[in-house]
Amino acid sequence: MVERKFSEPTDEIVQLEPVEVRRYIAFTRWNHWFTAICFIVLMLSGFAFFHPSLYGLTALFGGGQTTRWLHPFVGIALTVSFLGMFFQLVHLNIIRREDLVWTANIKDVITGHEERLPELGKYNFGQKTVFWGMFWLILALLITGIMMWYQYFPHLVSIETRRIAIFVHSVSAVLIVLVFILHIFAALWTRGTLRAMTRGTVTGGWSWRHHRKWLRELARRQRTKPAE
Amino acid sequence: MTIAPNMDSPRTATANPPTHPVPPNLGQAHVVRSSAGGPVAENPQPLTEVAKLIDVSKCIGCKACQSACIEWNDTQPEVGVNVGVYENPHDLTPEMFTLMRFTEYDNPDTGDFEWLIRKDGCMHCAEPGCLKACPAPGAIVQYSNGIVDFIHENCIGCGYCVSGCPFNIPRISQKTHVAQKCTLCSDRVAVGQGPACAKACPTHAITFGTKEDMTALAAERVEDLKSRGYDNAGLYDPAGVGGTHVMYVLHHNDKPQIYDGLPEDPKISDVVRNWKGPAKPVGIAAVGLAAIGAAAMALFHRGNSVSQEDEAEARELVQEELRGAPVERPHDKGSA
Structure with a gap:
């Protein structure tokens, strides 16, 4: 049996001519899109309170009072949903030595010379950055968010602490939106990526180009059983 | 004593209220x-x-x-x-x-x-x-x-x-x-x-x-x-x-x-001042610039596309690995 080091048990080469590889099962995809919807609701409602010029966004949720009420609950929903993602993806998102080489040669990634870079497993350093950026920022937003959830935790922290919590919450929110923009941009710029989260599969060429160690391992794992 | 009708603000709390209608201010x-x-x-x-x-x-x-x-x-x-x-x-x-x-x-x-x-x-x-x-x-x-x-x-x-x-x-x-x-x-x-x-x-x-x-x-x-x-x-x-x-x-x-x-x-x-002061415009600017930058790059940069050669290479690699005869390839540098 081939050791499974760079792939999930559910990852699989599902077709040989042309090669097609399953990257995410339906559960992961639903989990992802639910998290994404929560994120967008949180981003829009949060922006409404972040800058007066964006206060009009509260109209999307039925006014200021409803937005104020809704935002923290969606935050809890996102946290739970993200935790689901986290436990599915974390072990392949540990930073490895080849990630540092990849990062040092990021220019080759942008100019399309991935042949000069080390072969990668299921995730590259950019994807891992999004993963860990989301993780740490969601953690910060959750903790500070509960501190400022006035309706249910009015006396959890002192006023001085809550001031700092609100400040950290705003800064973390801006940072996580930047990570979100990076995430969407990278998914669109790297053609052929989006279908991993819609259909659940990617092409062999995509896998060979970006995650060759992952593809190689999947093929080795399927050595004993024909993939068709 | 009552308050004179032409006064904009009451001068005392103890005086009796005006005896005739006063147009309310503080609007x-x-x-x-x-x-x-x-x-x-x-x-x-x-x-x-x-x-x-x-x-x-x-x-x-x-x-x-x-x-x-x-x-x-x-x-x-x-x-x-x-x-x-x-x-x-x-x-x-x-x-x-x-x-x-x-x-x-x-x-x-x-x-x-x-x-x-x-x-x-x-x-x-x-x-x-x-x-x-x-x-x-x-x-x-x-x-x-x-x-x-x-x-x-x-x-x-x-x-x-x-x-x-x-x-x-x-x-x-x-x-x-x-x-x-x-x-x-x-x-x-x-x-x-x-x-x-x-x-x-x-x-x-x-x-x-x-x-x-x-x-x-x-x-x-x-x-x-x-x-x-x-x-x-x-x-x-x-x-x-x-x-x-x-x-x-x-x-x-x-x-x-x-x-x-x-x-x-x-x-x-000072925390409130910074939150309500620089954090707002800097945050909006950072998000705005990132979004515009990403959109511009998406529009004007050709993107990273998978080629037909990549697909062919993938087929070759998968076939080799499935056959169980992995061949070390020259561009395998850095792999484990």
């Missing part, structure tokens, strides 16, 4: 500041600045002011419980806008035991921290006479004003989900009457009038207190918040914190 035309970029009057009608002066040395702790406040504002607080202290209720609440705070002070200089009673409530700062922190346009306004008022129909109940206030005054109602605090009886002042608490005060410890008159009255009181041995008597009108429209005469103005934690140098917290 949109008098708004000089409004939270979160809410509407302010273009040419705000200037009103004479008003102030409430609370002479702590004259207060007997009768709580008539609290009763008058409850009655006028019709807040109907629940009957409290006695836990062995004089404060009742035990803190400001959404239904109690003003509170007598009692302190037993053992004066180390004189050996005297002093009973300090301070009427707590909104100070109506010239630079209100609540207004700065508020995210809802027009939920907190400041009128040209200095009164800071919460406009409940615009309030969203987030509690940011609680974090913004240097005096710990606003309270959020769990029933109506709006912030509550002393209005300085803006609805009375608007029609020529002084605040209910000042009207009810039996010892004239609470007086009301123009800020100028109240400052002058305070000076008299401070002089009197000094002649009675209170060398540190003074007026509490803290400059850190631009002065206030509720002021105290304190017999120990050098130690305001002994009056149940009255802050010595209140000002809007």
Whole structure:
């Protein structure tokens, strides 16, 4: 049996001519899109309170009072949903030595010379950055968010602490939106990526180009059983 | 004595109300500041600045002011419980806008035991921290006479004003989900009457009038207190918040914190200033630039596409691996 080091048990080469590889099962995809919807609701409602010029966004949720009420609950929903993602993806998102080489040669990634870079497993350093950026920022937003959830935790922290919590919450929110923009941009710029989260599969060429160690391992794992 | 009809602000709380109709002021035309970029009057009608002066040395702790406040504002607080202290209720609440705070002070200089009673409530700062922190346009306004008022129909109940206030005054109602605090009886002042608490005060410890008159009255009181041995008597009108429209005469103005934690140098917290100052434009700019940059690169950069060669290579690799004869390839550098 081939050791499974760079792939999930559910990852699989599902077709040989042309090669097609399953990257995410339906559960992961639903989990992802639910998290994404929560994120967008949180981003829009949060922006409404972040800058007066964006206060009009509260109209999307039925006014200021409803937005104020809704935002923290969606935050809890996102946290739970993200935790689901986290436990599915974390072990392949540990930073490895080849990630540092990849990062040092990021220019080759942008100019399309991935042949000069080390072969990668299921995730590259950019994807891992999004993963860990989301993780740490969601953690910060959750903790500070509960501190400022006035309706249910009015006396959890002192006023001085809550001031700092609100400040950290705003800064973390801006940072996580930047990570979100990076995430969407990278998914669109790297053609052929989006279908991993819609259909659940990617092409062999995509896998060979970006995650060759992952593809190689999947093929080795399927050595004993024909993939068709 | 009644208030002359042509006066823009009442000069006293003790006078009888005007006998003929007075057009109410303190409307949109008098708004000089409004939270979160809410509407302010273009040419705000200037009103004479008003102030409430609370002479702590004259207060007997009768709580008539609290009763008058409850009655006028019709807040109907629940009957409290006695836990062995004089404060009742035990803190400001959404239904109690003003509170007598009692302190037993053992004066180390004189050996005297002093009973300090301070009427707590909104100070109506010239630079209100609540207004700065508020995210809802027009939920907190400041009128040209200095009164800071919460406009409940615009309030969203987030509690940011609680974090913004240097005096710990606003309270959020769990029933109506709006912030509550002393209005300085803006609805009375608007029609020529002084605040209910000042009207009810039996010892004239609470007086009301123009800020100028109240400052002058305070000076008299401070002089009197000094002649009675209170060398540190003074007026509490803290400059850190631009002065206030509720002021105290304190017999120990050098130690305001002994009056149940009255802050010595209140000002809007630097954290709140940074959050409501640079963080907003910098944050919006960072997000905006990132979004525009990403969109521009998506439009003008050809993107990273998978080629037919890549597909062919993939087929080859998969076939090789499936056959179980992996061949080390020259471009395998860095792989495990």
